[in-house]
Amino acid sequence: MWKQTGLVLAITLVGLGPGSAEARFGKRSSPPPSSNPGSSPGGRPSPSPGHGAGTPRPRPAPSGGYYAPGYFSPYGYYGNPWHRYSYFDPAWAWPFMGPYVPSYGRYYRYSQPPPRPVLGVEDAAAQPFTTSFQADGAAVTEGYAVGLGMQTDGERFGFGIDLNLFNLATDDGTGGRDSISLLSVAPSYLVVKQPRVTWRVSAGLDAAFAPSVTMAGPGFGTNARLGLLGPLKLEANAHLTPLPYIQVRGDAGLALDLGHVRLRAGYRATYLDDQGVVDGVRNVDLFRGPFAGFSLVL
Template sequence: MGFVKTLSAALAVAVLMGSAPAEARFGKRSRPSTSDAKDSDDRDDGRKEHRATPVGRASDAPVRSSVRASGAGLGWFDVLFISGPASYHRRARAEVPRGQRAPRPAPLVHLNLQGNSFGDVGGALDLFMALDGQRWGMDARVSGLSLEPDDGSSDRDRLTLLDAHLTLSPWSTERGRFRMEAGIASAHAPDAIFVGPSLAASLEACLGPSPFDVEARIQVVPFPHRQVDMQAGLALHLGALNLRGGWRTLFLSDGGHLDGVVHSDSFTGPYLGLGLSF
């Protein structure tokens, strides 16, 4: 039951990361204020790293802090997981006479839509499409985030995350699939655009003879910005239709490339989704 341990570990990490407050908006220039100027005068070590501070406590950071983590709310629709070939495997297995090997699965095309809620912080809407062969494949996705402003303005902050990956499946059977992914990712923030390498891994496995699959995925962008995107949940396969639900945690940091101050955000909350595989 290796996939159960993997799912448990992913969920535990997601909860731990989501429980910590994060700082002023990723990729957004510092907006000076009176309190910020005073804090800046009091600093004598010359460092410009913006660290998270719990709500209700004073901060020595040069930028006003803002809570960017929440675990409340409802999701809308899904996408971020690659629609597994599990339903195809089940059908193929059922059609093969006893004693014969199930046919190798044909390439599968997946189209998905996912909605994420980050409580009163905001939410995200994701789209992606993927192609799965027996071993090789590809996927491309876009995630649009709409967030409450952190500087008291009336306009909402919007972030767009894009990535494109080639995928390799070292394990692909009628019971599920494990993928290793590599490609390129970009983050479009209010005051900057970051482009860097992206690595990911995903797992999906059948839960016995039921129509449910367990799914988990993690994506990491190490530089120039830092991005960690994790989610885990269950998928219900109804023929070509896939219904999904689970939990997502997203961490973003600009590494201080924008104005010498590290701006980071952490978002967490449930997601719901809808997909088609054919």
């Protein structure tokens, strides 16, 4: 009796020590016999197959032929709580196995980490910001013009930069060329944002770089886009600088959306008035002509 008790305690201490024997040696071993109140009088452990039992009781195995080590009791067969597959009573095995999911059958559960969250279709399709880069060229009176721009839009608010470069023939008969650069930097707000209609307004800072003077002042703009048929859309833009110089710029045209690329073409006009800032003489110019370009949408 004392020898059996000492043997059970020794095996128990080894099993509860740092690092289980099964994990360390990597092999399957039968657990020690366990006592239960209804097995035999005197609290002695019931005999197991191959140890003096008159009629060996076959050890049941889980469906699929996979063998899980364990022991018998009046409440059923209990598997090794440290094994990946076990046949158990949930009330008894829950503190050992834990609420593992998913469940394979009524008594078989496979312990695995919780599944990773799957990104929903709506979350994957949602884009917090869209950015477009545009470039175009125009033929204007006495020269040509090049337009460059960038526009970033969120759900409602955005930010844009617009640069127009004019290369013109001189107006006083001298040689060379005159260049005028118009820069606009402005936050924007989407008043209307629908699949077929968008309307944006902006307010920011404008600057004009002329041959003899550089001026800066407040600028206001608006942009509208209307879907016509399929990828074909109608676009219109307007911009105003009230002081210290006057700039009125507007264009209208068609755009063809081809995924991330948008082709644009139309007519543009730019009115400039320096209000006599340079020498007291008021100088006025009007540049107009067709333009064509493209936008890259990201």
